[in-house]
Amino acid sequence: MLDQPVRVWDLPVRLFHWSLALLVVFQFTSGYIGGNVMRWHMVGGYTILALVLFRVSWGVAGSTTARFSNFLAGPRVALAFGRRLLSGGPAPHAGHNPLGGWMVVALLAVLAVQAGTGLFANDDIATEGPLATLVSKAASDRLTAIHHVNHDLLLALVALHIAAVLYHWRVKKENLISAMFTGVKRLPADLARKTAGARFASPWLALGLFLAATFVVWILVSQLAV
Amino acid sequence: MNRFVKFGTAFGLAACVTSIAYAQMKPEAAIRARQSIMRVIVLNFGPIAQMAQGKMAFNKELFTANALRLESVWAMNVARFFPAGSEKPVEGSKIAGFTRAKPEIWSETDKFKQANDTLGQALGKLTAAAKSGDEGAMKAAAGGVGKACKGCHDDFRTKK
Numbered sequence: 001m002l003d004q005p006v007r008v009w010d011l012p013v014r015l016f017h018w019s020l021a022l023l024v025v026f027q028f029t030s031g032y033i034g035g036n037v038m039r040w041h042m043v044g045g046y047t048i049l050a051l052v053l054f055r056v057s058w059g060v061a062g063s064t065t066a067r068f069s070n071f072l073a074g075p076r077v078a079l080a081f082g083r084r085l086l087s088g089g090p091a092p093h094a095g096h097n098p099l100g101g102w103m104v105v106a107l108l109a110v111l112a113v114q115a116g117t118g119l120f121a122n123d124d125i126a127t128e129g130p131l132a133t134l135v136s137k138a139a140s141d142r143l144t145a146i147h148h149v150n151h152d153l154l155l156a157l158v159a160l161h162i163a164a165v166l167y168h169w170r171v172k173k174e175n176l177i178s179a180m181f182t183g184v185k186r187l188p189a190d191l192a193r194k195t196a197g198a199r200f201a202s203p204w205l206a207l208g209l210f211l212a213a214t215f216v217v218w219i220l221v222s223q224l225a226v
Numbered sequence: 227m228n229r230f231v232k233f234g235t236a237f238g239l240a241a242c243v244t245s246i247a248y249a250q251m252k253p254e255a256a257i258r259a260r261q262s263i264m265r266v267i268v269l270n271f272g273p274i275a276q277m278a279q280g281k282m283a284f285n286k287e288l289f290t291a292n293a294l295r296l297e298s299v300w301a302m303n304v305a306r307f308f309p310a311g312s313e314k315p316v317e318g319s320k321i322a323g324f325t326r327a328k329p330e331i332w333s334e335t336d337k338f339k340q341a342n343d344t345l346g347q348a349l350g351k352l353t354a355a356a357k358s359g360d361e362g363a364m365k366a367a368a369g370g371v372g373k374a375c376k377g378c379h380d381d382f383r384t385k386k
Contacts, residue, residue, distance in 0.1 A: 034372055034375075034376035034377075035369035035370065035371075035376070036275075036279055036365065036366075036372065037369070038279065039280060123376070123379075124268070125275070125372055126275030126279075126372055127275070127372075141386045142386070144386045145385065145386040148386065
């Protein structure tokens with residue numbers, strides 16, 4: 001079976017992925033360092049919130065491979081895929097595979113919780129989220145505790161995500177990383193034919209959705225607590 | 227004579243140990259003291275950090291006044307209000323369970339002292355910067371104080 005290059009990821013998905021990855025690294029780093037950089041930690045959090053909102057809307061209105069309906073599989077399908085993944089043979093997928101699809105949802109959910117609790121968090125030193133004044137100190141403390149526990153959960157998910165991608169690369173000989181840069185995967189001919197029907201939504205629509213998400217976050221962080 | 231010196235030394239040591247033990251603060255009093263100092267530190271540092279992070283307009287007089295007050299508060303030596311046995315208030319106390327001090331404060335005393343000294347140095351830089359009147363240096367020094375606070379909290383304070 002001859003592998004053929006097929007376009008699977010649109011530009012908005014790729015830009016979303018890598019800007020999110022960079023921002024998450026920045027958030028971990030700035031959170032550990034503290035001090036004046038906390039100002040940018042907060043801006044990073046707002047941006048991540050906007051990116052997550054955008055990705056959810058793109059999962060409904062975006063390109064075929066970006067849609068939740070395209071990659072959300074039931075538990076039985078996901079388990080069967082997991083077994084195939086661990087057995088010897090190749091397990092190529094045009095878009096997200098059934099397990100990867102659940103990782104997308106898990107990461108988005110955990111990031112939403114992280115950014116959401118951050119809005120209400122305080123560090124007992126000199127930094128607090130823009131909405132911390134809307135709730136009691138005790139509530140802010142509880143949400144800060146969630147921010148800390150969820151941080152560990154996020155770290156675990158990120159590690160699992162990277163480990164899975166490395167497994168695909170080294171063991172299954174599938175380079176998902178370069179595909180996330182170029183948007184192109186090399187797929188077996190039959191799968192490539194099936195993928196040819198994928199529809200790609202306009203990147204301008206993506207830009208519009210991202211701007212709308214940014215506007216929502218802006219209202220949330222600067223207008224709500226006045 | 228020799229026996230007298232030996233006995234005297236032993237007695238003297240015993241007396242010292244006893245008087246130190248008697249002079250120690252009650253745990254509850256120590257907890258109240260250190261938490262009060264921390265509150266005053268936050269009250270004074272809050273506006274400084276807000277200015278340093280651009281969330282509040284820079285006001286040199288306010289910044290300097292607060293920095294100098296922080297220097298005085300620091301001179302109270304908050305570290306001495308962590309006597310052994312104050313990792314929790316005494317049984318039945320009204321503030322029982324009210325401290326988030328970690329046992330590491332008393333098991334890693336060198337590291338705790340170092341964390342304490344780090345904040346002292348950061349506050350020294352803050353007052354020096356405030357006296358110099360250089361806005362950039364003042365803001366940078368404020369960031370250093372925030373980091374020192376966080377560094378000690380991360381290691382010696384239980385999470386929320």
